[in-house]
Structures are given as C-alpha cells and as structure tokens.
Amino acid sequence: MNKFVIISLTILVAIGVCVPTVKYEVVFLRKHLKKINEEIEKLEDDAKVYAAEWSCLNSPKRLKMLAAKYLKNMKPMERRQIMSYEEFASSEFETSLRDAFKTFLDNSLIENSSNMSKGGR
Numbered sequence: 001m002n003k004f005v006i007i008s009l010t011i012l013v014a015i016g017v018c019v020p021t022v023k024y025e026v027v028f029l030r031k032h033l034k035k036i037n038e039e040i041e042k043l044e045d046d047a048k049v050y051a052a053e054w055s056c057l058n059s060p061k062r063l064k065m066l067a068a069k070y071l072k073n074m075k076p077m078e079r080r081q082i083m084s085y086e087e088f089a090s091s092e093f094e095t096s097l098r099d100a101f102k103t104f105l106d107n108s109l110i111e112n113s114s115n116m117s118k119g120g121r
Contacts, residue, residue: 056062085105088098 088101
C-alpha cells in the first residue's frame with residue numbers, strides 16, 4: 001500500500017508540473033499562430049494590390065502610349081540582322097568572345113534540360 005501511495009503522489013506531482021507547462025505552451029502557440037495568420041492576410045492583401053497595379057501597368061492602352069513615346073525610331077528587325085549559331089561560330093569575332101558565348105549557350109542548354117527533367121520551366 002505504501003508503494004502505491006508513493007507512486008500515485010509522484011504521478012500526481014508530475015501531472016501538476018506538466019499541465020501548467022503545456023497550458024502556457026498552448027497559449028504561446030496560439031498567439032504565434034494568430035500572428036502568422038495576420039501576416040498571411042497582410043501578404044494576401046499585398047498580392048491583390050500588386051495584381052491590380054500590374055493590370056494597370058500592363059494595360060494595352062498604356063503600353064501603346066509608352067511605345068509611341070519611347071520607341072519612335074524602332075523598326076522591325078531585318079533578316080540580315082539575324083544569324084544562326086553556326087554563322088556566328090564561323091564568323092570573324094574575337095575568339096575569346098566566341099568561346100564565352102559558346103560556353104554560355106552550352107550552360108543554358110544544360111540548365112534548361114535539367115529544369116525540364118525536374119518538372120520546372
């Protein structure tokens with residue numbers, strides 16, 4: 001009987017210590033959750049504002065006006081301005097520039113193929 005009382009008292013004391021600790025932890029976590037939810041709402045509101053700004057900035061009327069203002073001297077590209085990679089590689093460009101461009105293209109192709117295999121763009 002004496003062992004039963006000691007074990008019961010030990011369990012009771014352990015519960016008495018654990019319950020307030022758990023209670024305060026729950027209160028802390030609820031406050032933290034509330035703060036996170038408020039931050040999420042703020043970010044969602046910001047996203048809505050940015051979407052509205054983007055649609056305003058990207059409106060066809062505005063873009064047409066800006067194009068008329070800033071792209072007065074622009075003309076469509078001519079065929080002679082475009083060259084293939086083979087033409088570029090065999091042209092008279094400086095060798096280091098040509099090698100740097102080839103390395104850039106090769107790395108871009110490797111990145112694109114690895115992104116495609118991972119399911120990315």
